[in-house]
């Protein structure tokens with residue numbers, strides 16, 4: 251009887267660990283899905299923006315890209331979220347960085 255109680259206890263412990271792991275994974279998945287949604291929205295916005303901008307920026311697109319990069323290096327947001335606003339010293343913005351990545355790709 252002691253042995254089966256011991257095994258039952260072991261089983262309960264294992265079950266508890268699996269439950270914990272499942273909950274942790276659910277949290278991770280939920281966070282990833284939220285992040286994925288945000289990135290998708292940002293991508294759509296950037297895409298529609300670049301399509302709108304395409305006709306306007308046909309004229310020397312590299313020059314305006316350079317201008318945006320300079321602006322970011324000087325500590326200003328170049329993203330849609332906070333365009334033209336000053337950043338805290340040493341701060342960085344994921345939206346701006348996504349924008350920069352696109353700009354450097356186009357060069």
Ligand SMILES: [Zn+2]
Pocket residue numbers: 327328329331332343344345346
């Ligand atoms: Zn920004």
